[in-house]
Amino acid sequence: MKITIDNISIDVEPGTTILQAARQIGGEVTPPAMCYYSSLENSGGKCRTCLVEVSKGSEKDPRPMPKLVASCRTAVMDGMEVRSMTSERVLDARKGVTEFLLINHPLDCPICDQAGECDLQDLSYEHGDSGSRYGFVKRTFEKEDLGPYIQLNMNRCIMCFRCVYVAEQLTNPREHGILDRGWDAQISTYINKALENEFIGNVIDVCPVGALTDKTFRFKNRVWFTKPLDAHRDCPTCAGKVRLWMRGDDVFRVTGRKDKWGEIEDWVCNECRFHKKKTSDWVIEGPTKVDRHSVISQGHYVGLKKPNDPLEILIGKAPKHTIDIHKVSDVNKPDIDLSLIAGPAHSDDFNRSNTAPQPKEINLQESKVKKNDP
Numbered sequence: 001m002k003i004t005i006d007n008i009s010i011d012v013e014p015g016t017t018i019l020q021a022a023r024q025i026g027g028e029v030t031p032p033a034m035c036y037y038s039s040l041e042n043s044g045g046k047c048r049t050c051l052v053e054v055s056k057g058s059e060k061d062p063r064p065m066p067k068l069v070a071s072c073r074t075a076v077m078d079g080m081e082v083r084s085m086t087s088e089r090v091l092d093a094r095k096g097v098t099e100f101l102l103i104n105h106p107l108d109c110p111i112c113d114q115a116g117e118c119d120l121q122d123l124s125y126e127h128g129d130s131g132s133r134y135g136f137v138k139r140t141f142e143k144e145d146l147g148p149y150i151q152l153n154m155n156r157c158i159m160c161f162r163c164v165y166v167a168e169q170l171t172n173p174r175e176h177g178i179l180d181r182g183w184d185a186q187i188s189t190y191i192n193k194a195l196e197n198e199f200i201g202n203v204i205d206v207c208p209v210g211a212l213t214d215k216t217f218r219f220k221n222r223v224w225f226t227k228p229l230d231a232h233r234d235c236p237t238c239a240g241k242v243r244l245w246m247r248g249d250d251v252f253r254v255t256g257r258k259d260k261w262g263e264i265e266d267w268v269c270n271e272c273r274f275h276k277k278k279t280s281d282w283v284i285e286g287p288t289k290v291d292r293h294s295v296i297s298q299g300h301y302v303g304l305k306k307p308n309d310p311l312e313i314l315i316g317k318a319p320k321h322t323i324d325i326h327k328v329s330d331v332n333k334p335d336i337d338l339s340l341i342a343g344p345a346h347s348d349d350f351n352r353s354n355t356a357p358q359p360k361e362i363n364l365q366e367s368k369v370k371k372n373d374p
């Protein structure tokens with residue numbers, strides 16, 4: 001079928017959606033998508049960020065569609081003409097949707113682990129306003145413990161349903177879902193269950209905002225200070241193909257590899273994601289190609305000093321030292337391996353007496369009972 005999007009024509013298979021056709025064209029005609037995820041059945045149709053204008057329905061019935069349509073849920077018709085970034089109505093609608101999504105979303109990017117790789121941050125940068133017209137108190141939720149791996153911050157959730165589809169389609173049985181409706185709708189396990197299925201960690205990767213984050217990485221580092229590397233291991237549970245987020249020789253985080261639409265290429269098991277935090281656990285393939293517009297490309301890689309040593313690439317720009325922090329402060333002791341402390345580092349990680357064991361191994365049980373966890 002022939003479809004024209006923003007004056008660019010392409011032939012696609014019957015059954016292709018407008019969004020998929022736009023992705024085949026690529027570039028700026030592709031609408032943003034906060035809830036659609038191509039590998040998750042039934043996803044899409046929730047967030048309305050992908051709205052487009054159909055200015056010609058098809059060759060047989062050329063009438064335009066009166067309302068904007070969700071491109072992730074609308075199938076292409078032969079001869080269809082679509083306007084995405086060339087339509088004032090569409091741009092205005094995206095602005096409106098962004099404003100609605102931000103009504104209840106806290107502006108806590110400075111402390112949010114998702115900052116720097118957040119779809120909502122990107123959307124508001126492209127389509128948001130500098131100020132808010134919302135004068136009421138934002139919706140807030142009680143903190144809920146989802147177990148040792150995943151931190152839920154419900155205040156940040158935009159109700160895209162992606163995590164529910166991951167749980168529904170990858171784990172058995174599904175332990176969490178959306179409770180209640182409208183203003184009160186929330187992600188929950190209802191009776192404070194821990195999410196521990198071997199593939200449940202993937203909800204972290206699909207969440208477009210910082211509502212579901214990795215407890216073993218929380219508050220450890222900003223994502224743009226870490227260097228992504230593609231790596232693999234021989235894993236009996238998943239494909240073992242991951243992205244390591246490194247600083248120096250330390251693996252701070254393990255995630256799935258995302259494609260250019262921000263979607264995971266292979267689902268990753270919990271063992272690889274949460275328990276393999278040493279470089280020796282992995283065969284390193286090389287640095288991830290980071291889009292130069294991404295804030296993650298800030299800490300540029302430097303050239304290889306030793307040929308064929310991928311770890312050399314991780315050094316990044318040499319820091320400009322003004323003082324040696326270790327001479328004036330007891331925190332940030334070089335002998336404390338931050339990447340191996342479960343969860344965020346606390347003062348008691350540094351105040352241990354010499355007789356106390358150093359937290360060299362990730363202990364997920366210990367992370368559950370930390371008192372001062374922010």
Ligand code: SF4
Nearest residue numbers: 157158160161163207
């Ligand atoms: S927690 Fe994240 S993935 Fe789940 S519905 Fe909310 S925004 Fe979507």
Ligand code: FES
Nearest residue numbers: 045047048050072
């Ligand atoms: S991506 Fe189409 S409605 Fe959310």
